[in-house]
Amino acid sequence: xxxxxxxxxxxxxxxxxxxxxxxxxxxxxxxxxxxxxxxxxxxxxxxxxxxxxxxxxxxxxxxxxxxxxxxxxxxxxxxxxxxxxxxxxxxxxxxxxxxxxxxxxxxxxxxxxxxxxxxxxxxxxxxxxxxxxxxxxxxxxxxxxxxxxxxxxxxxxxxxxxxxxxxxxxxxxxxxxxxxxxxxxxxxxxxxxxxxxxxxxxxxxxxxxxxxxxxxxxxxxxxxxxxxxxxxxxxxxxxxxxxxxxxxxxxxxxxxxxxxxxxxxxxxxxxxxxxxxxxxxxxxxxxxxxxxxxxxxxxxxxxxxxxxxxxxxxxxxxxxxxxxxxxxxx
Amino acid sequence: xxxxxxxxxxxxxxxxxxxxxxxxxxxxxxxxxxxxxxxxxxxxxxxxxxxxxxxxxxxxxxxxxxxxxxxxxxxxxxxxxxxxxxxxxxxxxxxxxxxxxxxxxxxxxxxxxxxxxxxxxxxxxxxxxxxxxxxxxxxxxxxxxxxxxxxxxxxxxxxxxxxxxxxxxxxxxxxxxxxxxxxxxxxxxxxxxxxxxxxxxxxxxxxxxxxxx
Numbered sequence: 001x002x003x004x005x006x007x008x009x010x011x012x013x014x015x016x017x018x019x020x021x022x023x024x025x026x027x028x029x030x031x032x033x034x035x036x037x038x039x040x041x042x043x044x045x046x047x048x049x050x051x052x053x054x055x056x057x058x059x060x061x062x063x064x065x066x067x068x069x070x071x072x073x074x075x076x077x078x079x080x081x082x083x084x085x086x087x088x089x090x091x092x093x094x095x096x097x098x099x100x101x102x103x104x105x106x107x108x109x110x111x112x113x114x115x116x117x118x119x120x121x122x123x124x125x126x127x128x129x130x131x132x133x134x135x136x137x138x139x140x141x142x143x144x145x146x147x148x149x150x151x152x153x154x155x156x157x158x159x160x161x162x163x164x165x166x167x168x169x170x171x172x173x174x175x176x177x178x179x180x181x182x183x184x185x186x187x188x189x190x191x192x193x194x195x196x197x198x199x200x201x202x203x204x205x206x207x208x209x210x211x212x213x214x215x216x217x218x219x220x221x222x223x224x225x226x227x228x229x230x231x232x233x234x235x236x237x238x239x240x241x242x243x244x245x246x247x248x249x250x251x252x253x254x255x256x257x258x259x260x261x262x263x264x265x266x267x268x269x270x271x272x273x274x275x276x277x278x279x280x281x282x283x284x285x286x287x288x289x290x291x292x293x294x295x296x297x298x299x300x301x302x303x304x305x306x307x308x309x310x311x312x313x314x315x316x317x318x319x320x321x322x323x324x325x326x327x328x329x330x
Numbered sequence: 331x332x333x334x335x336x337x338x339x340x341x342x343x344x345x346x347x348x349x350x351x352x353x354x355x356x357x358x359x360x361x362x363x364x365x366x367x368x369x370x371x372x373x374x375x376x377x378x379x380x381x382x383x384x385x386x387x388x389x390x391x392x393x394x395x396x397x398x399x400x401x402x403x404x405x406x407x408x409x410x411x412x413x414x415x416x417x418x419x420x421x422x423x424x425x426x427x428x429x430x431x432x433x434x435x436x437x438x439x440x441x442x443x444x445x446x447x448x449x450x451x452x453x454x455x456x457x458x459x460x461x462x463x464x465x466x467x468x469x470x471x472x473x474x475x476x477x478x479x480x481x482x483x484x485x486x487x488x489x490x491x492x493x494x495x496x497x498x499x500x501x502x503x504x505x506x507x508x509x510x511x512x513x514x515x516x517x518x519x520x521x522x523x524x525x526x527x528x529x530x531x532x533x534x535x536x537x538x539x540x541x542x543x
Binding site for chain 2: 076086112205
Protein backbone atom coordinates (compact mmCIF):
# COMPACT_ATOMS: atom_id res chain seq x y z
CA UNK A 1 0.00 0.00 0.00
CA UNK A 2 1.55 3.28 -1.06
CA UNK A 3 -0.22 6.25 0.47
CA UNK A 4 0.49 9.85 1.40
CA UNK A 5 0.04 9.52 5.15
CA UNK A 6 1.89 10.78 8.22
CA UNK A 7 0.42 8.92 11.18
CA UNK A 8 -2.34 6.49 10.09
CA UNK A 9 -4.25 7.37 13.26
CA UNK A 10 -4.19 11.08 12.41
CA UNK A 11 -5.40 10.89 8.83
CA UNK A 12 -8.56 12.86 9.56
CA UNK A 13 -6.84 15.57 11.60
CA UNK A 14 -4.25 16.07 8.87
CA UNK A 15 -6.90 16.09 6.12
CA UNK A 16 -8.97 18.75 7.83
CA UNK A 17 -5.91 20.90 8.54
CA UNK A 18 -4.86 20.88 4.91
CA UNK A 19 -8.42 21.48 3.75
CA UNK A 20 -8.94 24.53 5.92
CA UNK A 21 -5.57 25.98 4.87
CA UNK A 22 -6.53 25.64 1.22
CA UNK A 23 -10.03 27.05 1.54
CA UNK A 24 -9.80 29.65 4.28
CA UNK A 25 -11.69 32.09 2.04
CA UNK A 26 -14.75 29.80 2.21
CA UNK A 27 -14.51 27.88 5.48
CA UNK A 28 -13.16 28.10 8.98
CA UNK A 29 -12.57 25.54 11.69
CA UNK A 30 -14.82 25.68 14.76
CA UNK A 31 -13.39 25.52 18.25
CA UNK A 32 -14.11 21.79 17.93
CA UNK A 33 -11.53 20.75 15.31
CA UNK A 34 -14.02 18.16 14.01
CA UNK A 35 -16.43 20.84 12.80
CA UNK A 36 -15.94 22.80 9.57
CA UNK A 37 -18.01 25.98 9.26
CA UNK A 38 -18.85 28.27 6.35
CA UNK A 39 -17.13 31.65 6.69
CA UNK A 40 -20.42 33.54 6.80
CA UNK A 41 -22.22 31.14 9.19
CA UNK A 42 -24.26 31.54 11.22
CA UNK A 43 -26.49 33.76 9.11
CA UNK A 44 -29.02 35.56 11.28
CA UNK A 45 -32.61 34.77 10.30
CA UNK A 46 -31.65 31.86 8.03
CA UNK A 47 -32.25 28.19 8.77
CA UNK A 48 -28.88 26.57 9.43
CA UNK A 49 -28.01 23.61 7.21
CA UNK A 50 -25.79 20.92 8.70
CA UNK A 51 -24.50 17.54 7.67
CA UNK A 52 -21.83 15.20 8.89
CA UNK A 53 -20.39 11.82 8.21
CA UNK A 54 -17.32 9.70 8.23
CA UNK A 55 -14.18 10.91 6.48
CA UNK A 56 -12.66 9.27 3.44
CA UNK A 57 -15.42 10.48 1.10
CA UNK A 58 -13.77 13.77 0.17
CA UNK A 59 -14.83 16.15 -1.17
CA UNK A 60 -17.90 14.98 0.81
CA UNK A 61 -18.72 16.11 3.36
CA UNK A 62 -16.52 19.10 4.18
CA UNK A 63 -16.13 20.23 0.57
CA UNK A 64 -19.78 21.20 0.39
CA UNK A 65 -19.50 23.76 3.17
CA UNK A 66 -20.13 27.27 1.90
CA UNK A 67 -22.58 29.93 0.87
CA UNK A 68 -26.05 28.68 -0.12
CA UNK A 69 -24.88 25.18 0.76
CA UNK A 70 -23.92 23.71 4.13
CA UNK A 71 -23.34 26.03 7.07
CA UNK A 72 -21.48 23.49 9.17
CA UNK A 73 -20.22 19.94 8.82
CA UNK A 74 -19.41 17.41 11.55
CA UNK A 75 -16.34 15.35 10.68
CA UNK A 76 -15.99 11.70 11.70
CA UNK A 77 -13.13 9.22 11.62
CA UNK A 78 -12.55 7.45 8.33
CA UNK A 79 -15.83 5.74 7.42
CA UNK A 80 -17.17 6.31 10.91
CA UNK A 81 -19.91 8.62 12.11
CA UNK A 82 -18.93 11.88 13.81
CA UNK A 83 -19.58 12.02 17.53
CA UNK A 84 -22.82 13.33 18.95
CA UNK A 85 -20.74 16.17 20.33
CA UNK A 86 -19.45 17.12 16.88
CA UNK A 87 -22.96 17.06 15.40
CA UNK A 88 -24.12 19.16 18.35
CA UNK A 89 -21.29 21.66 17.88
CA UNK A 90 -22.04 21.85 14.14
CA UNK A 91 -25.70 22.58 14.93
CA UNK A 92 -24.64 25.38 17.28
CA UNK A 93 -22.26 26.88 14.72
CA UNK A 94 -24.99 26.87 12.07
CA UNK A 95 -27.73 28.28 14.28
CA UNK A 96 -28.86 31.71 13.08
CA UNK A 97 -31.91 31.73 15.31
CA UNK A 98 -34.33 30.13 12.88
CA UNK A 99 -33.63 26.49 13.61
CA UNK A 100 -31.24 24.02 12.04
CA UNK A 101 -31.87 21.21 9.58
CA UNK A 102 -29.52 18.22 9.66
CA UNK A 103 -29.35 16.50 6.25
CA UNK A 104 -27.46 13.24 6.60
CA UNK A 105 -27.19 9.68 5.33
CA UNK A 106 -28.92 6.58 6.64
CA UNK A 107 -26.25 4.79 8.66
CA UNK A 108 -26.66 3.29 12.12
CA UNK A 109 -23.97 5.46 13.72
CA UNK A 110 -25.12 8.71 12.14
CA UNK A 111 -28.71 7.99 13.17
CA UNK A 112 -27.68 7.52 16.79
CA UNK A 113 -25.29 10.44 16.97
CA UNK A 114 -27.69 12.87 15.27
CA UNK A 115 -30.46 11.72 17.61
CA UNK A 116 -28.30 12.44 20.63
CA UNK A 117 -27.09 15.76 19.18
CA UNK A 118 -30.68 16.82 18.55
CA UNK A 119 -31.48 16.19 22.22
CA UNK A 120 -28.44 18.21 23.27
CA UNK A 121 -29.40 21.07 20.93
CA UNK A 122 -32.94 21.08 22.33
CA UNK A 123 -31.40 21.84 25.73
CA UNK A 124 -29.76 24.91 24.13
CA UNK A 125 -33.17 25.96 22.81
CA UNK A 126 -32.28 25.19 19.18
CA UNK A 127 -35.02 23.62 17.11
CA UNK A 128 -33.65 20.84 14.90
CA UNK A 129 -35.27 19.04 11.99
CA UNK A 130 -33.69 16.10 10.18
CA UNK A 131 -33.80 14.49 6.76
CA UNK A 132 -32.22 11.08 6.30
CA UNK A 133 -30.95 10.28 2.82
CA UNK A 134 -31.77 6.83 1.48
CA UNK A 135 -31.09 7.02 -2.25
CA UNK A 136 -29.01 3.84 -2.68
CA UNK A 137 -31.33 1.55 -4.64
CA UNK A 138 -29.42 -1.71 -4.10
CA UNK A 139 -29.16 -1.46 -0.33
CA UNK A 140 -32.77 -2.58 0.28
CA UNK A 141 -35.87 -3.41 -1.75
CA UNK A 142 -38.35 -0.61 -2.56
CA UNK A 143 -40.81 -1.69 0.14
CA UNK A 144 -38.05 -1.20 2.70
CA UNK A 145 -36.85 2.17 1.43
CA UNK A 146 -36.33 3.39 4.98
CA UNK A 147 -33.49 0.88 5.27
CA UNK A 148 -31.61 2.14 2.23
CA UNK A 149 -28.26 3.86 2.63
CA UNK A 150 -27.63 7.46 1.72
CA UNK A 151 -25.02 7.96 -0.99
CA UNK A 152 -24.25 10.61 -3.61
CA UNK A 153 -27.87 11.77 -3.70
CA UNK A 154 -26.97 13.56 -0.48
CA UNK A 155 -25.18 16.16 -2.59
CA UNK A 156 -28.44 17.05 -4.34
CA UNK A 157 -30.21 17.09 -0.97
CA UNK A 158 -27.61 19.55 0.39
CA UNK A 159 -27.74 21.69 -2.72
CA UNK A 160 -31.54 21.92 -2.64
CA UNK A 161 -31.72 22.28 1.15
CA UNK A 162 -29.01 24.95 1.16
CA UNK A 163 -30.65 26.90 -1.65
CA UNK A 164 -34.08 26.68 0.00
CA UNK A 165 -32.67 27.93 3.30
CA UNK A 166 -31.07 30.86 1.45
CA UNK A 167 -34.52 32.01 0.31
CA UNK A 168 -35.40 32.69 3.94
CA UNK A 169 -37.76 29.72 4.13
CA UNK A 170 -38.87 28.34 7.49
CA UNK A 171 -37.34 25.27 9.13
CA UNK A 172 -40.32 23.14 8.12
CA UNK A 173 -40.17 24.41 4.53
CA UNK A 174 -36.45 23.66 4.26
CA UNK A 175 -36.95 20.22 5.76
CA UNK A 176 -39.83 19.39 3.44
CA UNK A 177 -37.96 20.56 0.33
CA UNK A 178 -34.78 18.66 1.25
CA UNK A 179 -36.95 15.61 1.88
CA UNK A 180 -38.53 16.01 -1.55
CA UNK A 181 -35.07 16.29 -3.11
CA UNK A 182 -33.85 13.03 -1.62
CA UNK A 183 -37.17 11.28 -2.31
CA UNK A 184 -36.61 12.23 -5.95
CA UNK A 185 -33.10 10.74 -6.01
CA UNK A 186 -32.01 7.21 -6.85
CA UNK A 187 -28.40 6.02 -6.89
CA UNK A 188 -26.36 2.95 -7.75
CA UNK A 189 -22.69 2.13 -7.24
CA UNK A 190 -20.49 -0.29 -9.14
CA UNK A 191 -17.14 -1.30 -7.65
CA UNK A 192 -14.12 -2.62 -9.54
CA UNK A 193 -11.55 -2.52 -6.76
CA UNK A 194 -11.57 -2.32 -2.94
CA UNK A 195 -10.25 0.37 -0.61
CA UNK A 196 -8.00 0.26 2.43
CA UNK A 197 -8.20 2.20 5.65
CA UNK A 198 -4.58 3.32 6.29
CA UNK A 199 -4.74 2.28 9.95
CA UNK A 200 -5.97 -1.19 8.96
CA UNK A 201 -3.41 -1.61 6.20
CA UNK A 202 -5.16 -4.10 3.95
CA UNK A 203 -8.39 -4.00 1.92
CA UNK A 204 -11.61 -4.74 3.78
CA UNK A 205 -12.84 -6.91 0.98
CA UNK A 206 -11.69 -8.26 -2.35
CA UNK A 207 -13.02 -7.84 -5.84
CA UNK A 208 -11.60 -10.64 -7.92
CA UNK A 209 -9.78 -9.51 -11.06
CA UNK A 210 -12.13 -9.54 -14.01
CA UNK A 211 -15.25 -9.06 -11.87
CA UNK A 212 -17.31 -6.16 -10.61
CA UNK A 213 -19.68 -5.65 -7.66
CA UNK A 214 -23.01 -4.15 -8.62
CA UNK A 215 -24.66 -2.16 -5.85
CA UNK A 216 -21.52 -1.61 -3.82
CA UNK A 217 -21.77 0.76 -0.87
CA UNK A 218 -19.76 3.84 -0.03
CA UNK A 219 -17.73 1.99 2.57
CA UNK A 220 -17.10 -1.09 0.51
CA UNK A 221 -20.26 -2.77 1.71
CA UNK A 222 -20.35 -5.60 -0.79
CA UNK A 223 -22.86 -5.24 -3.58
CA UNK A 224 -25.95 -7.25 -4.33
CA UNK A 225 -24.24 -9.24 -7.05
CA UNK A 226 -20.80 -10.01 -8.37
CA UNK A 227 -20.45 -10.56 -12.08
CA UNK A 228 -17.87 -10.51 -14.83
CA UNK A 229 -16.69 -7.02 -15.72
CA UNK A 230 -18.42 -5.87 -18.86
CA UNK A 231 -17.79 -3.02 -21.28
CA UNK A 232 -18.40 0.50 -19.99
CA UNK A 233 -21.49 0.74 -22.19
CA UNK A 234 -22.98 -2.44 -20.72
CA UNK A 235 -22.17 -1.34 -17.17
CA UNK A 236 -23.72 2.08 -17.82
CA UNK A 237 -26.84 0.44 -19.25
CA UNK A 238 -27.19 -1.72 -16.11
CA UNK A 239 -26.72 1.32 -13.87
CA UNK A 240 -29.38 3.34 -15.68
CA UNK A 241 -31.76 0.38 -15.68
CA UNK A 242 -31.39 -0.28 -11.95
CA UNK A 243 -31.83 3.38 -11.07
CA UNK A 244 -34.75 4.15 -13.38
CA UNK A 245 -36.61 0.85 -12.85
CA UNK A 246 -36.81 1.89 -9.20
CA UNK A 247 -37.96 5.38 -10.06
CA UNK A 248 -41.00 5.08 -12.34
CA UNK A 249 -40.77 8.55 -13.87
CA UNK A 250 -43.30 9.78 -16.42
CA UNK A 251 -41.96 10.46 -19.89
CA UNK A 252 -40.78 14.03 -20.32
CA UNK A 253 -39.61 14.36 -16.70
CA UNK A 254 -36.56 16.56 -16.37
CA UNK A 255 -33.72 15.10 -14.34
CA UNK A 256 -30.36 16.08 -12.91
CA UNK A 257 -27.58 13.52 -13.29
CA UNK A 258 -24.52 13.03 -11.11
CA UNK A 259 -21.80 10.56 -12.09
CA UNK A 260 -19.20 10.33 -9.35
CA UNK A 261 -15.97 8.40 -9.19
CA UNK A 262 -15.31 6.39 -6.04
CA UNK A 263 -11.74 7.64 -5.68
CA UNK A 264 -9.39 5.75 -7.99
CA UNK A 265 -11.29 5.70 -11.26
CA UNK A 266 -9.90 8.17 -13.78
CA UNK A 267 -12.21 10.95 -14.87
CA UNK A 268 -12.04 9.88 -18.49
CA UNK A 269 -13.73 6.58 -17.62
CA UNK A 270 -16.57 8.50 -16.00
CA UNK A 271 -17.03 10.31 -19.30
CA UNK A 272 -17.02 6.97 -21.12
CA UNK A 273 -19.77 5.76 -18.78
CA UNK A 274 -21.69 8.99 -19.25
CA UNK A 275 -21.69 8.62 -23.02
CA UNK A 276 -24.02 5.66 -22.61
CA UNK A 277 -25.76 6.95 -19.46
CA UNK A 278 -26.89 10.03 -21.37
CA UNK A 279 -28.18 8.01 -24.33
CA UNK A 280 -30.00 5.51 -22.13
CA UNK A 281 -31.69 8.16 -19.99
CA UNK A 282 -32.73 10.10 -23.10
CA UNK A 283 -33.97 6.92 -24.77
CA UNK A 284 -36.40 6.51 -21.87
CA UNK A 285 -37.95 9.86 -22.73
CA UNK A 286 -36.40 11.78 -19.85
CA UNK A 287 -34.81 15.21 -20.30
CA UNK A 288 -31.44 15.79 -18.70
CA UNK A 289 -31.33 19.35 -17.42
CA UNK A 290 -27.82 19.21 -16.05
CA UNK A 291 -25.05 16.64 -15.55
CA UNK A 292 -22.21 16.73 -13.05
CA UNK A 293 -19.25 14.41 -13.54
CA UNK A 294 -16.26 14.08 -11.26
CA UNK A 295 -15.09 12.84 -7.90
CA UNK A 296 -17.98 14.28 -5.92
CA UNK A 297 -18.41 11.56 -3.30
CA UNK A 298 -15.56 9.09 -3.01
CA UNK A 299 -14.59 6.07 -0.93
CA UNK A 300 -10.87 6.48 -0.38
CA UNK A 301 -9.16 4.77 -3.32
CA UNK A 302 -11.99 2.49 -4.34
CA UNK A 303 -12.19 1.83 -8.06
CA UNK A 304 -15.70 2.36 -9.32
CA UNK A 305 -18.45 4.86 -9.96
CA UNK A 306 -21.89 5.87 -8.81
CA UNK A 307 -24.82 7.20 -10.78
CA UNK A 308 -27.46 9.41 -9.18
CA UNK A 309 -30.60 10.64 -10.95
CA UNK A 310 -32.83 13.28 -9.37
CA UNK A 311 -36.26 13.95 -10.85
CA UNK A 312 -37.00 17.67 -11.01
CA UNK A 313 -40.14 19.71 -10.54
CA UNK A 314 -40.34 23.49 -10.96
CA UNK A 315 -39.21 24.23 -7.43
CA UNK A 316 -36.25 21.86 -7.62
CA UNK A 317 -35.22 23.33 -10.99
CA UNK A 318 -35.19 26.84 -9.55
CA UNK A 319 -33.26 25.77 -6.46
CA UNK A 320 -30.80 23.74 -8.50
CA UNK A 321 -29.92 26.93 -10.41
CA UNK A 322 -29.15 28.91 -7.25
CA UNK A 323 -25.50 29.82 -7.24
CA UNK A 324 -23.41 28.25 -4.51
CA UNK A 325 -19.95 28.99 -3.31
CA UNK A 326 -18.21 25.97 -1.84
CA UNK A 327 -14.97 24.21 -2.73
CA UNK A 328 -16.79 22.15 -5.36
CA UNK A 329 -18.43 23.48 -8.50
CA UNK A 330 -22.12 22.68 -8.38
CA UNK B 331 -22.43 -11.70 51.34
CA UNK B 332 -19.70 -11.07 48.80
CA UNK B 333 -18.96 -7.50 47.72
CA UNK B 334 -16.11 -5.52 46.17
CA UNK B 335 -15.01 -1.97 46.89
CA UNK B 336 -15.95 0.64 44.34
CA UNK B 337 -13.07 2.88 45.52
CA UNK B 338 -10.29 0.41 44.76
CA UNK B 339 -11.70 -1.17 41.58
CA UNK B 340 -10.94 1.56 39.05
CA UNK B 341 -7.99 -0.45 37.72
CA UNK B 342 -10.53 -2.81 36.13
CA UNK B 343 -11.14 -0.15 33.50
CA UNK B 344 -7.41 0.11 32.82
CA UNK B 345 -7.10 -3.64 32.26
CA UNK B 346 -10.22 -3.54 30.08
CA UNK B 347 -8.57 -0.85 27.98
CA UNK B 348 -5.41 -2.96 27.75
CA UNK B 349 -7.38 -5.95 26.42
CA UNK B 350 -9.18 -3.80 23.87
CA UNK B 351 -5.94 -2.23 22.65
CA UNK B 352 -4.34 -5.72 22.44
CA UNK B 353 -7.26 -6.87 20.32
CA UNK B 354 -7.21 -3.88 17.99
CA UNK B 355 -6.09 -5.81 14.91
CA UNK B 356 -8.30 -8.82 15.69
CA UNK B 357 -11.45 -6.74 16.11
CA UNK B 358 -10.79 -4.83 12.92
CA UNK B 359 -10.15 -8.06 11.06
CA UNK B 360 -13.46 -9.65 12.01
CA UNK B 361 -15.25 -6.35 11.41
CA UNK B 362 -13.63 -6.17 7.99
CA UNK B 363 -15.21 -9.45 6.92
CA UNK B 364 -18.73 -8.03 6.99
CA UNK B 365 -18.32 -4.42 8.12
CA UNK B 366 -15.78 -1.79 7.21
CA UNK B 367 -12.91 -2.98 9.34
CA UNK B 368 -12.56 -0.05 11.69
CA UNK B 369 -14.01 -1.48 14.90
CA UNK B 370 -10.66 -2.32 16.48
CA UNK B 371 -9.11 0.97 15.44
CA UNK B 372 -11.91 3.07 16.91
CA UNK B 373 -12.29 0.99 20.06
CA UNK B 374 -8.53 1.03 20.71
CA UNK B 375 -8.45 4.77 20.18
CA UNK B 376 -11.28 5.43 22.64
CA UNK B 377 -10.21 2.97 25.32
CA UNK B 378 -6.59 4.06 24.94
CA UNK B 379 -7.57 7.71 25.36
CA UNK B 380 -9.60 6.92 28.47
CA UNK B 381 -6.72 4.90 29.93
CA UNK B 382 -4.37 7.85 29.40
CA UNK B 383 -6.73 10.06 31.38
CA UNK B 384 -7.08 7.50 34.18
CA UNK B 385 -3.50 6.32 34.57
CA UNK B 386 -2.01 7.01 38.00
CA UNK B 387 -5.27 8.49 39.30
CA UNK B 388 -6.41 5.45 41.25
CA UNK B 389 -10.00 6.57 40.66
CA UNK B 390 -12.98 4.54 41.90
CA UNK B 391 -14.67 2.17 39.47
CA UNK B 392 -17.69 4.47 39.03
CA UNK B 393 -15.51 7.45 38.13
CA UNK B 394 -13.34 5.35 35.79
CA UNK B 395 -16.40 4.02 33.98
CA UNK B 396 -17.73 7.56 33.66
CA UNK B 397 -14.46 8.76 32.13
CA UNK B 398 -14.50 5.87 29.68
CA UNK B 399 -18.14 6.45 28.74
CA UNK B 400 -17.63 10.17 28.26
CA UNK B 401 -14.54 9.67 26.08
CA UNK B 402 -16.36 7.15 23.90
CA UNK B 403 -19.39 9.39 23.51
CA UNK B 404 -17.53 12.65 22.86
CA UNK B 405 -14.42 11.47 21.04
CA UNK B 406 -15.19 8.30 19.12
CA UNK B 407 -18.46 8.51 17.22
CA UNK B 408 -19.35 5.72 14.82
CA UNK B 409 -21.99 3.35 16.20
CA UNK B 410 -19.84 2.06 19.01
CA UNK B 411 -19.08 5.49 20.46
CA UNK B 412 -22.68 6.26 21.41
CA UNK B 413 -23.63 2.65 22.24
CA UNK B 414 -20.73 1.87 24.55
CA UNK B 415 -20.64 5.50 25.67
CA UNK B 416 -24.20 5.26 26.96
CA UNK B 417 -23.56 1.81 28.44
CA UNK B 418 -20.54 2.91 30.49
CA UNK B 419 -22.05 6.21 31.65
CA UNK B 420 -25.16 4.30 32.77
CA UNK B 421 -22.95 1.76 34.56
CA UNK B 422 -21.16 4.65 36.26
CA UNK B 423 -24.31 6.48 37.33
CA UNK B 424 -25.81 3.34 38.84
CA UNK B 425 -22.88 2.54 41.10
CA UNK B 426 -21.86 6.09 41.88
CA UNK B 427 -21.83 6.52 45.65
CA UNK B 428 -22.15 2.78 46.23
CA UNK B 429 -19.27 1.91 48.52
CA UNK B 430 -19.51 -1.86 48.46
CA UNK B 431 -20.90 -3.37 45.30
CA UNK B 432 -22.89 -6.54 45.83
CA UNK B 433 -24.61 -8.80 43.32
CA UNK B 434 -27.80 -6.74 43.44
CA UNK B 435 -25.94 -3.49 42.65
CA UNK B 436 -23.98 -5.24 39.91
CA UNK B 437 -27.22 -6.45 38.35
CA UNK B 438 -28.75 -2.96 38.54
CA UNK B 439 -25.65 -1.63 36.82
CA UNK B 440 -25.90 -4.18 34.01
CA UNK B 441 -29.59 -3.48 33.46
CA UNK B 442 -29.07 0.28 33.37
CA UNK B 443 -26.37 -0.13 30.72
CA UNK B 444 -28.59 -2.42 28.71
CA UNK B 445 -31.54 0.01 28.86
CA UNK B 446 -29.25 2.83 27.79
CA UNK B 447 -28.17 0.90 24.71
CA UNK B 448 -31.74 -0.04 23.87
CA UNK B 449 -32.86 3.59 24.19
CA UNK B 450 -30.65 4.75 21.32
CA UNK B 451 -30.24 1.62 19.21
CA UNK B 452 -32.99 -0.45 17.68
CA UNK B 453 -31.39 -3.90 17.71
CA UNK B 454 -32.92 -7.00 19.24
CA UNK B 455 -31.36 -10.29 20.34
CA UNK B 456 -30.66 -12.36 17.23
CA UNK B 457 -29.81 -9.35 15.04
CA UNK B 458 -26.08 -10.17 15.22
CA UNK B 459 -25.00 -7.30 17.45
CA UNK B 460 -23.42 -6.78 20.85
CA UNK B 461 -26.84 -7.49 22.38
CA UNK B 462 -26.35 -11.16 21.52
CA UNK B 463 -23.51 -11.10 24.04
CA UNK B 464 -24.95 -8.67 26.54
CA UNK B 465 -28.53 -9.88 26.99
CA UNK B 466 -27.76 -13.57 27.73
CA UNK B 467 -24.91 -12.47 30.01
CA UNK B 468 -27.24 -10.35 32.14
CA UNK B 469 -29.86 -13.11 32.15
CA UNK B 470 -27.30 -15.69 33.26
CA UNK B 471 -26.12 -13.42 36.07
CA UNK B 472 -29.66 -12.80 37.33
CA UNK B 473 -30.58 -16.47 37.05
CA UNK B 474 -27.51 -17.53 39.03
CA UNK B 475 -28.21 -15.08 41.85
CA UNK B 476 -31.90 -16.01 41.88
CA UNK B 477 -30.85 -19.63 42.33
CA UNK B 478 -28.87 -18.62 45.39
CA UNK B 479 -25.44 -18.86 43.77
CA UNK B 480 -22.69 -16.66 45.16
CA UNK B 481 -21.68 -13.36 43.51
CA UNK B 482 -18.49 -15.09 42.30
CA UNK B 483 -20.42 -17.94 40.72
CA UNK B 484 -22.87 -15.55 39.13
CA UNK B 485 -19.97 -13.61 37.60
CA UNK B 486 -18.57 -16.83 36.18
CA UNK B 487 -21.98 -17.67 34.72
CA UNK B 488 -22.12 -14.18 33.21
CA UNK B 489 -18.78 -14.57 31.45
CA UNK B 490 -19.64 -18.03 30.14
CA UNK B 491 -22.98 -16.80 28.79
CA UNK B 492 -21.38 -13.70 27.25
CA UNK B 493 -18.87 -15.83 25.36
CA UNK B 494 -21.50 -18.33 24.26
CA UNK B 495 -23.60 -15.39 23.10
CA UNK B 496 -20.66 -13.99 21.17
CA UNK B 497 -20.12 -17.35 19.50
CA UNK B 498 -23.81 -17.57 18.62
CA UNK B 499 -23.36 -14.62 16.26
CA UNK B 500 -21.43 -16.85 13.85
CA UNK B 501 -24.69 -18.52 12.87
CA UNK B 502 -26.73 -15.33 12.73
CA UNK B 503 -27.67 -13.19 9.74
CA UNK B 504 -27.01 -9.51 10.45
CA UNK B 505 -30.24 -7.54 10.74
CA UNK B 506 -28.86 -4.13 11.59
CA UNK B 507 -25.89 -1.87 10.88
CA UNK B 508 -23.56 -2.03 7.94
CA UNK B 509 -23.39 -5.83 7.80
CA UNK B 510 -27.18 -6.13 7.49
CA UNK B 511 -27.02 -5.22 3.83
CA UNK B 512 -25.21 -8.50 3.20
CA UNK B 513 -28.09 -10.71 4.22
CA UNK B 514 -27.02 -14.36 4.09
CA UNK B 515 -23.47 -13.34 3.26
CA UNK B 516 -23.02 -12.22 6.87
CA UNK B 517 -23.31 -15.86 8.04
CA UNK B 518 -20.23 -17.69 9.30
CA UNK B 519 -18.52 -14.65 10.78
CA UNK B 520 -18.44 -13.38 14.37
CA UNK B 521 -19.98 -9.98 14.97
CA UNK B 522 -17.29 -7.49 15.96
CA UNK B 523 -19.49 -5.67 18.47
CA UNK B 524 -20.53 -8.93 20.11
CA UNK B 525 -16.84 -9.84 20.32
CA UNK B 526 -15.72 -6.58 21.91
CA UNK B 527 -18.69 -6.77 24.29
CA UNK B 528 -17.54 -10.22 25.43
CA UNK B 529 -14.05 -8.83 26.10
CA UNK B 530 -15.51 -5.94 28.09
CA UNK B 531 -17.84 -8.11 30.17
CA UNK B 532 -15.09 -10.64 30.88
CA UNK B 533 -12.65 -7.98 32.07
CA UNK B 534 -15.29 -6.26 34.18
CA UNK B 535 -16.53 -9.48 35.73
CA UNK B 536 -13.17 -11.19 36.22
CA UNK B 537 -11.89 -7.93 37.74
CA UNK B 538 -14.84 -7.80 40.11
CA UNK B 539 -14.47 -11.47 41.01
CA UNK B 540 -10.77 -11.08 41.83
CA UNK B 541 -11.64 -8.27 44.26
CA UNK B 542 -14.50 -9.98 46.11
CA UNK B 543 -14.33 -10.08 49.84
